Amino acid sequence: MAPRDRLARLGSITASLMVAWAMFQRSFLHVLPNFILEYPQILPSFIYPYIEIRFNEFSTDHLVLRSEAYSAIDNYLSSINSFMHSKRLKANIFQNSLSLSLSMDDGEEIADQLEGVKIWWASGKIRISSAPISLSFRPGSEEKRYYKLTFHKRHRDLILGPYLNGVLKEGKAIKLRNRSRKLYTNAGPYWSLWCLRACGALHESFTFQTIAMNPKMKKEIIDDLITFSKAEDFYERVGRAWKRGYLLYGPPGTGKSTMIAAMANLLGYDIYDLELTAVKDNTELRNLLIQTSSKSIIVIEDIDCSLDLTGQRRKKNEKVEAEKDLISRRKLGKEEMDTRAASQVTLSGLLNFIDGIWSACGGERLIVFTTNYVENLDPALNRKGRMDVHVELSYVLQV
Template identity: 30%
Template sequence: MIPDVELALCLGILPALVVARLLYKTSALRILLKFLQSLEERCYLCQSYKVPQFDENSRENQLYRKVSTYLESLPSLDDSDFTDLVSGARPNDVVLHLSRSQVVRDKFMGARLSWTNERAEEGLEGRAFVLKIRGKDRKRILQPYLQHIFQVSDEIQEKRKEARLFVNLGRGGSAADGSRQWGSVPLSHPATMDTVLMDVDQKNKVKADLEQFLKSKQYYQRLGRVWRRSYLLHGAPGTGKSTFAVAMAKFLGFDVYDLNLSGVRNDSDLKALLIQTTSRSVIVVEDLDRFFSTASGTSASVSGVLDFMDGIVSCCREEQIMIFTMTSREGVDAAAIRPGRIDVQINFPLCDLAMVKALAGTYLGVKEHKLFPQVEEAIQAGPGMSPAHVGELLLANKGSPSRALKAVIGAVQQAQVEARGKGEGAKAGEKLTGSRSGRSTDELGDSGSLFCRESVHTVREFRKLYGLFKLGSRRRDDSMDLGSIDLKEALTDKNDGPK
């Protein structure tokens, strides 16, 4: 009997070991565990919460972004059967992202939770995260769990410091029709406050002003003002206005909204764009002077842009920076740059010797050179060059500092010749116009006369002929008078002769 029992046990254990090995080596065990978890969740009453990507006004839901960042950090996302691989902000950086219809589980304060990535409700754009919590745990952990998500996502974003660049898509929609008008990419521009070319004192003043702005929320609220600050960057093309705007955004860690006014259909479209922006962002509007000079009824109006700058709609977001660029302030309505609409104005000049030396140090790696005095002499006598132009010349001749600086001197001298030629042409035209107008006035004595120069000469010739005619007639009269006097005298002498 004992051998039979042992045989029976062996025959029973061996299949069990084969099944266990099969379950361990394959995904059958995982499938079984997931089935049991799903069955357990169905047996409990659960409460669901949906976090949409956009609200009914097509504004981005900041909670959705925070939840997405938090879920990407969960270890359970690595153990999922499938997930999305998304490129990160840095080169060769890959981030795990919750895929469509994927379920990821989490634990918090002894409670089990699950997240699902689903399509948003009908009428809303984008996706939505769905959170499921057991009914008995809902009141106990919901608020602490959300605070935990905020804290973790903020810490991750602080480590990443990934800013994004938004551009208006030009679809011509509005906030009411649910269309999203901003598209975004990672802000990968390399400019920083340290690399931007600017006077050191002025740069430090701007940095101090930005830092003070970040700390002034309660101060702005006490004043009853919107927590926003506006900057006007004005200067010739190529002086670094756009680059400095990006450097300001990266210094603050804010997103950038690059607004193209030519892609705005009307004032309502402009308001919708502003509503869809977020806090902690920089709104950049370039070439504002060109818009004011060419504004027409086919796009946003001047009054619409002025309302965009400081109207009621501009109060929809706080902790924002607005940056406007202009080539020149001449001819721009004073209402557009008055205090309140523009808080700080920064001028970006053309290159002087200090800027050329700084560019030479960056592009060529030289701090002193024998050609610097000639560069200074050429710059002082010339109309000036933009830092972008000088930088391109130095970059094209980076292999030879002497050749690069000679190229700068030659370009400045060429600009001098062109400017001198234009100036002499303008002076010659003014001199010719002035001389003609002076002769007409001197000859006619009345600048409003309609006589031409040929008419004046004709009148003069006529006057000369008339004078000669009168002189000839006067001489004839005189000769006749003399003859009559002689005749009278002869007759008198004859009559008075000897009797």
């Protein structure tokens, strides 16, 4: 092509571009600023195709309680390999924890991956200017810490589904492995309807190895407990609440309480020691039981003495009832009878929480009753299916 023809063609293209630009200015340029103002997020999404999710340390619903998601993420990040390459770490030990806890310092970033997809975690904090009057009960509330998760938007479904679910599940499992078992009670001067009081950590010397009993029976109990703790899929498949009942009976001093502690240490469960005589009525009992956590053992010791839950049901003959009441007062004394009279917990109310509709609230719970006199229990209380395992403990004879 001759130089003259090239120049002519270039001039034609230039003229066409000028006409197109003029048409664009006349038709679209005046609406472009309005479009940008109305949809400001569209342009950055093309330039920065990453999604960021922030997990705050404290949720807006609680002034003091740490966010469960933040705690689980903190535990998970402390366990991945890339965490050890961080140059700045924070060390702490929390109450009831068995080991030192390391976490990312503020401003650190580590990488993780799933199925070849790379994910970034960063820790940070926001400094809030202090108000003249603060309504927060959390010390140091002017600094709010958080974890930020960053990933490419094309992996949204993978990260928001399998990855985050796995992070939360593993983080909670790490928390359970690192904590000590706790013993809760609703009795004592600090008992509260809304908050079971943590009265201490469970001593780890109580194990099945230290219990003197028939080796065959011991193995059967251990196998049953371990099978129960791993049976989540089974209970979900058959549509039953994930719980199991144990009835421990035998003379005083045969190790019923020790066995409960050994069960807790074997499975890593907390113990809720429920004193029925301190419970006002069925409503209060329900409120207490629905606050118990999963992976726990709910214990009612000396069930035959806790309340009037034993023997035959209430009879219609008032004369017989009056005679029984008089005999009971002579045996127990006026003060204890007054305590019983103050409690309105009924046998049917207790049974409803064991295997009724309220038993479906939560999961992975053992319910343990102890008694010195199994023959005194109401048949509805100790029948098979309600108390799945009956364990008779007796004195160990030395030969």
